[in-house]
Amino acid sequence: MTDHTTVWPAPLASGAVDATVTVPGSKSVTNRGLVLAALASEPGWLRRPLRSRDTLLMAEGLRAMGVGIEETVSSSSAPVAGGRAAPEAGGEAWRVIPAGLHGPAGVDVGNAGTVMRFLPPVAALADGPVHFDGDKRSHERPLHGVIDALRALGARVDDGGRGALPLTVHGGGSLTGGAVEIDASSSSQFVSALLLSGARFNQGVEVRHTGGPLPSIPHIRMTVEMLRAAGAQVDTPESGGEPNVWRVTAGALLGRDLVVEPDLSNAQPFLAAALVTGGRVTIPDWPAHTTQPGDALREIFTEMGGRCELDEHGLTLTGTGRIHGIDVDLSEVGELTPGIAAVAALADSESRLRGVAHLRLHETDRLAALTKEINGLGGDVTETGDGLVIRPRPLRGGIFHTYEDHRLATAGAVLGLVVEGVEVENVATTAKTLPDFPELWSAMLEGDGARG
Numbered sequence: 001m002t003d004h005t006t007v008w009p010a011p012l013a014s015g016a017v018d019a020t021v022t023v024p025g026s027k028s029v030t031n032r033g034l035v036l037a038a039l040a041s042e043p044g045w046l047r048r049p050l051r052s053r054d055t056l057l058m059a060e061g062l063r064a065m066g067v068g069i070e071e072t073v074s075s076s077s078a079p080v081a082g083g084r085a086a087p088e089a090g091g092e093a094w095r096v097i098p099a100g101l102h103g104p105a106g107v108d109v110g111n112a113g114t115v116m117r118f119l120p121p122v123a124a125l126a127d128g129p130v131h132f133d134g135d136k137r138s139h140e141r142p143l144h145g146v147i148d149a150l151r152a153l154g155a156r157v158d159d160g161g162r163g164a165l166p167l168t169v170h171g172g173g174s175l176t177g178g179a180v181e182i183d184a185s186s187s188s189q190f191v192s193a194l195l196l197s198g199a200r201f202n203q204g205v206e207v208r209h210t211g212g213p214l215p216s217i218p219h220i221r222m223t224v225e226m227l228r229a230a231g232a233q234v235d236t237p238e239s240g241g242e243p244n245v246w247r248v249t250a251g252a253l254l255g256r257d258l259v260v261e262p263d264l265s266n267a268q269p270f271l272a273a274a275l276v277t278g279g280r281v282t283i284p285d286w287p288a289h290t291t292q293p294g295d296a297l298r299e300i301f302t303e304m305g306g307r308c309e310l311d312e313h314g315l316t317l318t319g320t321g322r323i324h325g326i327d328v329d330l331s332e333v334g335e336l337t338p339g340i341a342a343v344a345a346l347a348d349s350e351s352r353l354r355g356v357a358h359l360r361l362h363e364t365d366r367l368a369a370l371t372k373e374i375n376g377l378g379g380d381v382t383e384t385g386d387g388l389v390i391r392p393r394p395l396r397g398g399i400f401h402t403y404e405d406h407r408l409a410t411a412g413a414v415l416g417l418v419v420e421g422v423e424v425e426n427v428a429t430t431a432k433t434l435p436d437f438p439e440l441w442s443a444m445l446e447g448d449g450a451r452g
């Protein structure tokens, strides 16, 4: 139950933060890992998975269709990419045991884009009806790309003509598959959803995006890389194929032993803390190669005044005491926008954040929410057709409303580090992807894990 009346007095930093913050696993990698493991022809492991509302909903949804997902405490030492020993890889893990997918079943998607988009194609492979519903906001988030595509590929979907949740996928035990055209300009997750299950369709899948610019392309690359790592054959625009066309060949998927990377988008508020307090924060286990959009923070926060160093300790961001405005197209990394907007509101010059019109259809209308909440503290933010213009002003305390959006809550916390009296409404909404946020934030401020 969400308690909107609770406000969290965002702690004010007493000086420059100096901390090492271990960030939990990536939402996007965990939820792709779960889907691919559930569709594999043999059991697999997910090590250091994120346990948050979005990933627990994904696990529950798959379990509802018959997939076995067991909590384990194993002593195995799985290697991480690059062959480096993984210090905590032998810790808690999920063992995923694929099974015949069954209906009738019910799936609660909450407000998780990954669950509401990735699971209907899985349900099309089940042998009975699978009903999907979720939070009120989930009914407003776009799903037409997945629904129309599934119908074109041979599935029966009953959505009452809404093109959105709630809906029932009447799984027939298998799906013909083949070529399909979709407009994925409102969410890259439409493409990822069809590709993730595509190897299990009888004819595989060919997805052609027709429409406006496609957002969040690194997340599609993540889908492709994880599919290939599971043994799928995937053709992409980047591997010499046609622009905007992705093809997955029908075939079995391998069970993997996957170590989930830290969530680099959830590292953002902690890195921002170093930037806005002129301090230093290290995020251990920052991957040398990754498709996560959060990796772009190295460049973005450097341009905004920080100094980044990636070495064997992880990524260290050191604030220089200056914060600069930025003019940047965030279309590839839209989920970073709230955190960048918070830093931009504290900068020494104007910022223009562009290419993120689709954020109006995220957890909340993020462009409207950021404008209203930063302005509510005395800021000067205006919405444009596809983003925000942020003119820094001296800010004052007040309630920062969060609209059940985890990234609004963490953006409010960043502002509260340097603006006295910021109170973040419903900070518990961070549980969508980062349940321990308030504790991690306090520990950062106490310098826990800081170098001696």
Ligand SMILES: O=C(O)C1=C[C@@H](OP(=O)(O)O)[C@@H](O)[C@H](O)C1
Residues within 6 Å of the ligand: 027, 028, 113, 114, 186, 187, 188, 189, 192, 215, 216, 219, 334, 335, 358
């Ligand atoms: O596939 C994914 O894991 C995601 C894709 C992006 O969605 P959109 O393309 O809808 O922005 C991103 O914003 C979301 O947080 C996670």
Ligand SMILES: C=C(OP(=O)(O)O)C(=O)O
Residues within 6 Å of the ligand: 111, 112, 113, 114, 335, 362, 363, 407, 433
């Ligand atoms: C847009 C986001 O989430 P979702 O997966 O629900 O789309 C996000 O985490 O910023």
